[in-house]
Amino acid sequence: MKYKDWLNEWLTNYVVTTAKPKTIQRYTDIVQRHVIPKLGDCELSELTLIILQRFVTYLMQNGNLKNKTGLAASTVNVIITVVQSSLKTAANVGLLTNYCADGIKRPKAELKNVTCFTLPEQKKIAEFILTNNKYKLYGIVIDFFTGLRIGELLALNWADVDFKNLTLSVTKTCYDTKNGRATNAPKTVSSKRTIPISKQLIPILKSLRRNNCSQYVVADKQGKPVSVRSYQRSFELLLKRLNIPHKGFHSIRHTFATRALETGMDVKTLSEILGHKNATVTLNRYVHSLMEHKAEMMNRIGKLLN
Numbered sequence: 249m250k251y252k253d254w255l256n257e258w259l260t261n262y263v264v265t266t267a268k269p270k271t272i273q274r275y276t277d278i279v280q281r282h283v284i285p286k287l288g289d290c291e292l293s294e295l296t297l298i299i300l301q302r303f304v305t306y307l308m309q310n311g312n313l314k315n316k317t318g319l320a321a322s323t324v325n326v327i328i329t330v331v332q333s334s335l336k337t338a339a340n341v342g343l344l345t346n347y348c349a350d351g352i353k354r355p356k357a358e359l360k361n362v363t364c365f366t367l368p369e370q371k372k373i374a375e376f377i378l379t380n381n382k383y384k385l386y387g388i389v390i391d392f393f394t395g396l397r398i399g400e401l402l403a404l405n406w407a408d409v410d411f412k413n414l415t416l417s418v419t420k421t422c423y424d425t426k427n428g429r430a431t432n433a434p435k436t437v438s439s440k441r442t443i444p445i446s447k448q449l450i451p452i453l454k455s456l457r458r459n460n461c462s463q464y465v466v467a468d469k470q471g472k473p474v475s476v477r478s479y480q481r482s483f484e485l486l487l488k489r490l491n492i493p494h495k496g497f498h499s500i501r502h503t504f505a506t507r508a509l510e511t512g513m514d515v516k517t518l519s520e521i522l523g524h525k526n527a528t529v530t531l532n533r534y535v536h537s538l539m540e541h542k543a544e545m546m547n548r549i550g551k552l553l554n
Contacts (some may be wrong), residue, residue, distance in 0.1 A: 249343060251295060252288030255279050258334045268432050270423050278330050281313060287331075292338055297348040304328060308355055321355040328352055362534060364503035369492050376490060378452065384474070386456045387466035388483060388500065393449050395504035395522050398497050399423055400439075402474055403431050404465040409453060414445045418523065424476045439523040505530070506537045 256279075263275055286303055287295065307327060311319035319327075332349040339347035365373070370392055377385045387401050396404075399421035408417045418441050422431045434440045445453070453465075462471035466479070480497050487494055501522070508518050515538070519530040531538065 249292050250288065251290045251292055252284045254292060254338055254343065255284060255288070255334055258337055262337050269425070269430055270432060273425060274326075275330050278327050279334075282307065282311065282327050283331060292335075292344050293346065295335065295349075296346075297351045300331065300349055300352050303331075304352060304355070321357040325354050325357060328354055362502045362506070362536065363495050363499050364506045364537075365492070365495065365499060367507075370503060370507075372490055372492065373486065376486070381459075383456055383459050384466065384468055385482065385486065386452065387479070388486070389452060390449065390465070391500045392504060393446055394443060395501045395508075397421065397439075397501060397523075398476055398479065400434070400523075402464070402466050402476060402479060405463050406457060406460075406465060407463075409445075409457075409465065411450065411454070414447065414450065415442050416445050417442045422473070422476065429473060429475050434523070436523070436525060438520075438525050441520065441523050443521045502534075505534050509534060509537050509541045512541075 259272070259276055259279060263272055267275065286306065287299075290299070304324060307324045308318045308321070310316050311324065311327075332352065335344060335347055335349045338344040374389045374392060376382070377389055390396075391398075391401050394401075394416060396418065400418050403420045403422040404416070404418075408419060410417070418434065418439065420431050421434050421439070422429055424430075456465065460467060460471070462473070464471075464473045466474055468474055483497050484494065505518060505522060508521075509515075515530050516527050518534075519527040522530060524530050524533075
């Protein structure tokens with residue numbers, strides 16, 4: 249059996265029954281864009297470990313379809329997961345007798361440098377949005393003080409905001425598909441969480457609520473939910489208008505985490521608010537910010553020498 253024929257059957261009869269829609273779409277894209285063009289014509293029995301490892305090497309060196317450069321290690325690892333899962337299922341149903349994909353050597357993913365906004369930049373953004381009553385963009389201000397992922401932010405309903413107990417519940421996330429916006433449960437158990445809202449943010453949320461006819465916290469003028477790409481684009485245009493160097497929307501989350509460490513929040517608390525799997529993830533991601541905070545604390549102690 250050709251691997252491409254099995255991949256199509258695997259996607260149709262196995263992945264679709266167990267995975268979330270977002271995962272199904274991602275796996276389908278990976279299969280069509282990366283796996284089938286290079287491995288699809290191979291018989292299942294021909295997929296030896298050396299062939300699979302050569303495929304990984306190709307991805308690392310030339311796998312980017314746009315410019316023929318290498319793919320990021322994190323992307324390659326997702327592709328490896330797809331290959332392993334498909335071949336393991338083939339082995340389980342008796343189509344493959346020499347399953348060896350677990351022996352693939354995975355590339356080590358390097359942590360990306362965390363980029364965040366300076367405090368003056370953060371204040372400039374917030375002041376412009378609030379002063380000019382840019383209600384659609386109020387979500388940006390909310391994000392600076394909650395650290396939500398963009399999908400979590402755009403999926404928020406007013407029912408998720410508890411004004412009495414000053415809490416915000418993250419119970420879902422959204423993402424863009426070819427057929428429009430889709431909503432799903434958070435990707436991990438730790439992503440589903442309830443976080444406190446600062447008292448200073450409450451008046452902003454109440455003002456937005458009075459001027460928002462939608463069930464969603466972030467909505468357009470017609471009260472309709474906003475797509476992820478559309479909101480990212482709005483953010484890009486805002487930065488350009490304010491003459492602030494471009495940074496991705498996720499930098500708002502990094503900014504929240506950095507400010508939290510600067511004000512002395514402990515890593516365990518920050519980890520839970522961000523919805524990380526554990527505090528180690530937070531430590532690894534924000535080690536530089538944490539080191540700067542530690543240095544400042546040490547300098548305060550050092551002043552005792554004076």
